[in-house]
Amino acid sequence: MDADAKDAELARRAQLGDRNAFGTLYQRYARVVHGILLARLPFAVVEDQSQEVFITAFHRLRGLRDPAAFGGWLCAIARTRAKEFYRGVVIEEELKEEFGATCVNSSAESSEALSALRSLPETYRETLMLRLVEGLTGPEIAARTGMTHGSVRVNLHRGMELLRRALRKELHS
Amino acid sequence: MNDYLWDRTGRDAEVEQIENLLAPYRHIDQQLEFREPPLSPAKWASRRYYFASATAAVLIIVAVISWHTTSSKQRITATAIIGAPRIDEVPMASASLDVGSRIETGFLDRVRIQVGDMGWVQVEPDSILRLIENRPERRRFRLEHGEILARISAPPAAFIVETPVARAIDLGCTYHLRFSQSGEGAIEVTEGWVEVDRGFEQTLVPAGASANFRPRGISPSYMQKTSPEFRDAMLEWWDSPNPSLRSTALARLLSSATKQDAYTLLNMLHRSPPEDRAGIYDRLNQLVPAPREVSRAAVLAGEARAEDAWWTVVERELGLGNIKKKGPLQLNPYWPQ
Numbered sequence: 044m045d046a047d048a049k050d051a052e053l054a055r056r057a058q059l060g061d062r063n064a065f066g067t068l069y070q071r072y073a074r075v076v077h078g079i080l081l082a083r084l085p086f087a088v089v090e091d092q093s094q095e096v097f098i099t100a101f102h103r104l105r106g107l108r109d110p111a112a113f114g115g116w117l118c119a120i121a122r123t124r125a126k127e128f129y130r131g132v133v134i135e136e137e138l139k140e141e142f143g144a145t146c147v148n149s150s151a152e153s154s155e156a157l158s159a160l161r162s163l164p165e166t167y168r169e170t171l172m173l174r175l176v177e178g179l180t181g182p183e184i185a186a187r188t189g190m191t192h193g194s195v196r197v198n199l200h201r202g203m204e205l206l207r208r209a210l211r212k213e214l215h216s
Numbered sequence: 217m218n219d220y221l222w223d224r225t226g227r228d229a230e231v232e233q234i235e236n237l238l239a240p241y242r243h244i245d246q247q248l249e250f251r252e253p254p255l256s257p258a259k260w261a262s263r264r265y266y267f268a269s270a271t272a273a274v275l276i277i278v279a280v281i282s283w284h285t286t287s288s289k290q291r292i293t294a295t296a297i298i299g300a301p302r303i304d305e306v307p308m309a310s311a312s313l314d315v316g317s318r319i320e321t322g323f324l325d326r327v328r329i330q331v332g333d334m335g336w337v338q339v340e341p342d343s344i345l346r347l348i349e350n351r352p353e354r355r356r357f358r359l360e361h362g363e364i365l366a367r368i369s370a371p372p373a374a375f376i377v378e379t380p381v382a383r384a385i386d387l388g389c390t391y392h393l394r395f396s397q398s399g400e401g402a403i404e405v406t407e408g409w410v411e412v413d414r415g416f417e418q419t420l421v422p423a424g425a426s427a428n429f430r431p432r433g434i435s436p437s438y439m440q441k442t443s444p445e446f447r448d449a450m451l452e453w454w455d456s457p458n459p460s461l462r463s464t465a466l467a468r469l470l471s472s473a474t475k476q477d478a479y480t481l482l483n484m485l486h487r488s489p490p491e492d493r494a495g496i497y498d499r500l501n502q503l504v505p506a507p508r509e510v511s512r513a514a515v516l517a518g519e520a521r522a523e524d525a526w527w528t529v530v531e532r533e534l535g536l537g538n539i540k541k542k543g544p545l546q547l548n549p550y551w552p553q
Binding site for chain 1: 221222223224230231234235237238239240241242243244245295296297298299300309310324328
C-alpha cells in the first residue's frame with residue numbers, strides 16, 4: 044500500500060494523476076520542504092510557501108524524467124522558490140502578517156536559537172534545520188535530499204560545532 | 217557507537233536542549249490545499265454567458281496587471297531575510313515603505329529592500345535606515361548608523377543615501393556604505409561609480425575603490441587592493457590635524473605609492489595645501505606621466521582645472537575608464553536640503 048510504497052513508485056503514480064499517491068509523498072516530504080524553506084525565509088511565510096512548492100511540484104510532475112529522483116527534484120524546487128521570494132516575484136503579494144505571529148509558542152530563547160542556526164553557512168544551516176527543527180535523522184536526510192551519508196554526517200557535525208559557537212556568542216552578548 | 221546527532225541513538229543533552237528550543241518552528245501536519253479546484257461544467261452552461269464572462273475577466277486581468285506593473289515599479293518593499301527587524305517600531309516580516317518609514321535591525325537581523333525597479337538595498341545588522349524621499353525620479357534614504365549594501369541600476373543621482381556627515385549619490389553601481397554612531401563612515405564600491413559629497417567637497421569612488429568620511433570631511437578615494445602602508449599613511453595625512461605628523465605621513469605615502477595609487481594621488485593633488493603639492497605632483501608624474509597640457513607651475517599654483525586632462529590619462533592607465541559611469545555630473549545639485 045501507499046505506506047510501504049517506494050517514493051519512485053508513488054511519484055510514477057502521481058505522474059499519472061493519482062492524488063492519493065501525491066498525498067503520501069507530501070506527508071513524507073513536508074518536513075523536508077519546510078526545513079529547506081525555514082533555512083532561507085521568514086517563519087511567517089514558510090507554511091504558505093511550502094504549500095506552493097508542493098502545488099508547483101504536482102503541476103510539473105509529468106516533466107520529471109526519473110521518478111526515483113523525486114526527492115532531489117523537490118528539494119531543488121523548494122530552494123528555487125526561496126530564491127524567487129527574494130527576487131520580488133512573490134513579495135509583491137505584500138505579506139501583512141507580523142513576523143513570528145503564527146509561532147505562538149516560541150520564546151526569546153527559541154528565537155535566538157533559530158537566529159543562531161540561520162547565521163550558519165547555507166550548507167550546514169539546511170542540514171541542521173532538517174535534523175534539529177524537523178526531527179529527521181541523518182539517514183533520513185540523506186534519503187530525502189539525495190545527499191550521501193558522508194556529506195550529511197560532515198554537515199551535521201561541522202554545523203553543530205559552528206552552532207555551538209554562535210550560541211555561545213549570543214549568550215555572551 | 218551511539219551518535220544522537222546522527223540517528224538519535226543514545227543521549228546528547230545539549231542537542232536535545234536545542235531541539236526543544238527549536239520545536240515551535242517545526243512543521244505542523246496539515247492537509248495540502250489544492251487551490252485550483254476543477255471547474256464545475258454546470259456553471260458554464262450558457263456559451264454566451266461564458267464568452268461574456270471570459271471577456272470581462274480578460275479585461276479585468278489586463279487592468280490589474282497594468283496597475284500592478286506600474287505600481288510595482290515604484291513601490292518600495294522591505295522583507296526580513298533573517299531575524300526580527302523592526303519597521304516603524306513594529307517587528308515585521310515584510311512591509312511596504314512610505315516616506316518617513318524607519319527600519320531598525322538588531323545584531324542578527326537583515327532586511328532586503330526592493331526599491332521599485334531601480335534595484336535593492338540590504339540593511340545589515342545593527343542599523344537604522346529611513347526612507348526620506350520616494351518619487352519616481354528620485355529615491356532618498358538616510359542611514360542613521362550601521363551598514364547597507366546597495367545594488368542599483370538607475371540614472372545618475374536618482375538614488376541617494378545620506379548619512380549625518382556625507383551622502384552617497386549612485387551613478388549605477390553596487391556598494392557597501394557604513395556609518396558608525398561615533399560619526400565615522402566608509403564606502404566600498406564593487407561595481408560602477410559612486411559620488412560621495414559633503415557640502416562643496418566631492419569624491420568620485422570607482423569600482424574597486426573606497427573612501428572614508430568623518431565630520432570634518434571626505435578622504436581621497438583609494439584602491440581596496442592598495443598596500444596597507446600607503447593606505448594608512450594617506451589616511452593619516454588626510455585626517456591628522458598635526459602638521460608634522462601630516463608631513464611624515466606624506467613622505468611615507470609617496471615612497472610606498474605604486475601605479476595603482478595614481479588615482480588617489482590625483483585626488484590628493486587638488487585638495488592638498490601648497491607645501492604638499494610639489495611632492496605629490498612629482499610622484500604622480502613618475503607613476504603616470506602628465507599629458508603635455510598639464511602645466512606643473514599651474515598645478516602648483518593651485519589654478520582651477522589645471523590638472524583636468526590628467527584625470528582622463530590616469531583613468532585610462534588604471535582601467536577605470538572602462539567602468540560604466542552614467543551621464544555628466546552636476547556639483548552638489550541637491551545639497552543642502
